[in-house]
Amino acid sequence: MFKKYFPFILVIFAALVIRLILSPFGNNPDLFAFAEWGNSLGKYPLNDFYFKSGWIFSSPTQPPVLNYLLVFSNWFYS
DSSP: OHHHHHHHHHHHHHHHHHHHHHGGGSOOHHHHHHHHHHHHHTTSOHHHHTTOSOOSSOOOOSOHHHHHHHHHHHHHHO
């Protein structure tokens, strides 16, 4: 069974290693998207949050619970 999934595991592991190697050399777009979501959800109601246009980094893809944790994190560090 391990031999069947070995190529898939190898690709996932290689992608993780490449991301870890390249991450110190640039900005992490995930962090910028999370910061933008946390900042925007504090300004807009949840029903307008997912359908708002004009996102800079990425439109929201996470469930509301995680987004509210990002709002708390944004409020806490501000």
